[in-house]
Amino acid sequence: KFVQFLVCALITIFYGPAIVHGLIHEMHNHLALVLTAVGVVIVGIVMFVMRKLFDGRKGTKFPVEDSVDEDETRA
Secondary structure, eight states: OOOHHHHHHHHHHHHHHHHHHHHHHHHHHHHHHHHHHHHHHHHHHHHHHHHHTOOOTTTTHHHHHHHHHHHHHHH
């Protein structure tokens, strides 16, 4: 494991800047694809969060709904 880590660390140290520069250059050349991929990921995360928030089967309530229920029970 030590030798494996050492080899990976040396490769990163020597070739890291070139790899990062190459990735940035390719991202500029394919900006539409990069923006599309980022947009798809963001939409997926938003859909996942919305599904978890509005899942009616679990009976999860928002903090605002909890305070309304407490007010109704006091009256």
